[in-house]
Amino acid sequence: MKLVKGMGVGLLSALMATTALAEIKVGFIGSLSSDTGLSTLRGAEMAIEELNAQGGVMGEKITLVTADTGEDVTEGVKAYEYLAETEEVDFIISGSIDDVSLGWLPRMQEFQIPTLDTWTSYIGIIDMVIEDPDTMAPYFMNIASDEALATLYINFGADVLKAKMGWDSVVVLAEDTAFGGAITGLVTDALAPVAGIEVKDVITYDVNTVDFGPIFSKAQASGADFIYQVSSVNSQVMSSQYVKLQVPMAMTGVNVSALGMEYWEDTGGAGGGISTLSPVPSVGFELDPVSAKFVEDYQAKYTSRPSIPHFNGFNAYHGLKQAMAAAAEAGGFKDVKAWNAAMLKQDLKLEKDGKLWLRYGFWQHGEVEPVTGRTYPQNARFDLSAPYDDAQPSMVVIQWKEDGTVGVVYPFEYANTEFELPSWIKK
Amino acid sequence: MIQILIQGLLLSGLYALIAVGFTLIFSVGRILNLAYGAYLMLGGYMYFWISQSMGMPKLFGVVMALALGVALGILKYQLIVKTLRGDHVAVEISTLILAVVLQAGVVLVFGDSSKILLPIIPGVVYIAGVPVTYNILAATLASWVILGGLYLFIKNTHTGRAMQAVSMDTKGAAISGIVPDHINMITWAISGGLGALGGVFFASYTQLAPSMWVAPLIISVAVVIVGGIGSIIGTLIVAHIVGFMEVSVVSLLSPELRGVFTMLLIILVLVMRPQGLFGREEL
Numbered sequence: 001m002k003l004v005k006g007m008g009v010g011l012l013s014a015l016m017a018t019t020a021l022a023e024i025k026v027g028f029i030g031s032l033s034s035d036t037g038l039s040t041l042r043g044a045e046m047a048i049e050e051l052n053a054q055g056g057v058m059g060e061k062i063t064l065v066t067a068d069t070g071e072d073v074t075e076g077v078k079a080y081e082y083l084a085e086t087e088e089v090d091f092i093i094s095g096s097i098d099d100v101s102l103g104w105l106p107r108m109q110e111f112q113i114p115t116l117d118t119w120t121s122y123i124g125i126i127d128m129v130i131e132d133p134d135t136m137a138p139y140f141m142n143i144a145s146d147e148a149l150a151t152l153y154i155n156f157g158a159d160v161l162k163a164k165m166g167w168d169s170v171v172v173l174a175e176d177t178a179f180g181g182a183i184t185g186l187v188t189d190a191l192a193p194v195a196g197i198e199v200k201d202v203i204t205y206d207v208n209t210v211d212f213g214p215i216f217s218k219a220q221a222s223g224a225d226f227i228y229q230v231s232s233v234n235s236q237v238m239s240s241q242y243v244k245l246q247v248p249m250a251m252t253g254v255n256v257s258a259l260g261m262e263y264w265e266d267t268g269g270a271g272g273g274i275s276t277l278s279p280v281p282s283v284g285f286e287l288d289p290v291s292a293k294f295v296e297d298y299q300a301k302y303t304s305r306p307s308i309p310h311f312n313g314f315n316a317y318h319g320l321k322q323a324m325a326a327a328a329e330a331g332g333f334k335d336v337k338a339w340n341a342a343m344l345k346q347d348l349k350l351e352k353d354g355k356l357w358l359r360y361g362f363w364q365h366g367e368v369e370p371v372t373g374r375t376y377p378q379n380a381r382f383d384l385s386a387p388y389d390d391a392q393p394s395m396v397v398i399q400w401k402e403d404g405t406v407g408v409v410y411p412f413e414y415a416n417t418e419f420e421l422p423s424w425i426k427k
Numbered sequence: 428m429i430q431i432l433i434q435g436l437l438l439s440g441l442y443a444l445i446a447v448g449f450t451l452i453f454s455v456g457r458i459l460n461l462a463y464g465a466y467l468m469l470g471g472y473m474y475f476w477i478s479q480s481m482g483m484p485k486l487f488g489v490v491m492a493l494a495l496g497v498a499l500g501i502l503k504y505q506l507i508v509k510t511l512r513g514d515h516v517a518v519e520i521s522t523l524i525l526a527v528v529l530q531a532g533v534v535l536v537f538g539d540s541s542k543i544l545l546p547i548i549p550g551v552v553y554i555a556g557v558p559v560t561y562n563i564l565a566a567t568l569a570s571w572v573i574l575g576g577l578y579l580f581i582k583n584t585h586t587g588r589a590m591q592a593v594s595m596d597t598k599g600a601a602i603s604g605i606v607p608d609h610i611n612m613i614t615w616a617i618s619g620g621l622g623a624l625g626g627v628f629f630a631s632y633t634q635l636a637p638s639m640w641v642a643p644l645i646i647s648v649a650v651v652i653v654g655g656i657g658s659i660i661g662t663l664i665v666a667h668i669v670g671f672m673e674v675s676v677v678s679l680l681s682p683e684l685r686g687v688f689t690m691l692l693i694i695l696v697l698v699m700r701p702q703g704l705f706g707r708e709e710l
Contacts, residue, residue, distance in 0.1 A: 035540060210634075215682050218677070218678060267542075267543040
């Protein structure tokens with residue numbers, strides 16, 4: 001009897017082991033309490049549900065485990081190690097911010113787990129892919145890199161800020177982070193020669209600043225025509241004080257807090273007139289039918305914030321499906337080079353009213369982007385020239401109006417509202 | 428220069444309002460209440476919930492924030508300070524842990540996204556060309572009124588004089604018929620109320636965030652260290668030194684260095700004059 005029982009236990013264990021092997025384990029790395037992190041997590045959850053409903057991938061069910069970074073670099077490294085060592089995941093999807101991704105990248109190079117970044121846009125990581133394609137083979141970034149964002153923003157400077165508004169000079173207010181430094185460098189290098197806008201001053205501030213009154217006074221004293229804000233941490237403090245103080249000069253730039261629908265509620269309405277560049281699809285961006293269906297399903301499934309996923313939620317939804325399709329072609333995730341080659345071939349084109357609207361594809365190794373003249377291997381495909389018939393623009397500029405509505409103001413092909421000055425500024 | 432004067436004066440008023448409750452506890456109980464910033468955080472969130480989420484009158488929101496601060500002060504005294512009486516290190520560590528726990532609670536209820544409070548008094552006025560919100564103007568005026576009221580309370584009322592006595596010599600005060608426990612509890616209640624009120628103004632000027640308790644705590648510690656063990660007048664003066672220094676550094680040097688000079692001032696005072704600029708005063 002004992003022998004039969006022992007055999008039974010053994011058989012059960014073997015079955016369980018087989019079942020465990022017949023799973024594709026996906027690890028999510030990101031903040032479990034921020035809108036950014038939740039956007040990626042939920043996009044991934046929805047893609048996995050759909051794939052499982054269709055029978056999984058290669059006959060295997062996909063499961064999801066999570067590791068919280070709390071948007072902290074150290075926690076991010078620990079989270080990656082947890083997914084790699086404890087959970088032994090096959091694939092990682094990341095909703096990490098730039099600094100956190102930079103923290104866990106060496107772990108990814110070590111563990112060689114296929115990883116898709118949906119939020120981080122740091123061009124330095126793409127440079128790492130160029131310099132060291134072997135160890136960076138597992139890495140893909142399906143958001144346009146910050147350099148591409150800044151490049152198209154310069155066109156906004158020329159076409160709208162200079163040509164339409166007639167502004168000749170700018171003062172940059174930038175936070176003292178790696179993100180702030182990168183964007184500021186890219187913008188200041190190109191604004192004068194390309195857009196003809198002189199950079200009067202660059203004011204760098206501490207991210208813990210709570211009182212922007214003196215900083216706005218300093219910006220006004222520079223004599224510039226408008227302020228360029230570069231703010232990813234506590235952005236709403238600066239923009240709400242700009243509104244509350246009714247600073248008499250226009251402000252645009254990068255304001256990460258304004259990228260979600262909750263911006264209006266979070267600022268208590270003190271957000272009117274604020275504009276920011278945003279990766280696509282952004283708030284206020286018209287959606288193609290596939291993306292609109294994704295949002296509809298998302299809202300039916302989730303009732304808590306973010307009410308609409310941020311751009312990285314879309315990236316996670318489509319990107320995870322592409323990663324699984326690549327795995328199916330490569331026979332799984334273990335052969336990283338085969339998976340990398342299959343992933344590079346992924347190309348999803350979404351149309352709206354007969355026009356290419358969104359494209360989820362990747363730049364190939366050695367493929368040169370014509371405007372910047374450089375390569376972006378394993379980075380999301382983008383287009384920097386109108387009429388944007390190769391892919392979507394790398395970014396759009398959105399503006400929150402004083403009645404709480406939001407729309408796209410640039411590029412003109414995607415615009416649904418016009419760039420305006422806040423009401424307290426005399427033209 | 429006028430801009431520095433105006434903005435420095437306003438920021439200093441806000442800092443004085445933030446720091447006075449912390450100074451009070453340190454003066455009377457000799458305790459660094461490291462959970463003090465949590466009063467501000469919870470006061471701000473209570474005001475947000477009442478006035479912005481529930482849409483109830485702003486004044487009611489302020490009163491409820493005040494009441495929450497008072498209740499928290501009493502609870503903290505009764506449950507932590509009294510229980511760990513005599514072990515200041517244990518009290519300070521416990522208060523710090525409490526602040527972290529309260530922060531986690533706020534994340535659970537309100538999420539970790541920052542929120543902007545509507546101004547208590549909306550609008551902007553230009554003074555010598557410098558835009559000044561009515562909100563920070565109100566915070567500065569409130570600060571002066573509260574500090575003045577507190578000063579008069581301590582100097583002219585029986586309870587206030589008892590607080591002075593306890594701050595000088597607890598045993599001596601007890602021999603004189605004062606019940607130190609009772610006075611300490613009142614002090615913690617007042618400190619909690621002032622902290623929560625300061626939190627409403629601070630959050631309405633800056634933002635609401637679960638981690639917002641850290642910055643006011645640093646300001647408060649700076650005021651206590653630089654000023655000495657503390658007096659109400661000393662708090663007011665040192666808050667102005669810190670406030671003006673920050674505005675001057677931002678305007679004349681670099682905004683990145685704003686907090687650095689405050690830290691340098693703390694180190695300098697600790698090395699050169701450990702008793703603080705105004706030495707040891709008794710409220």
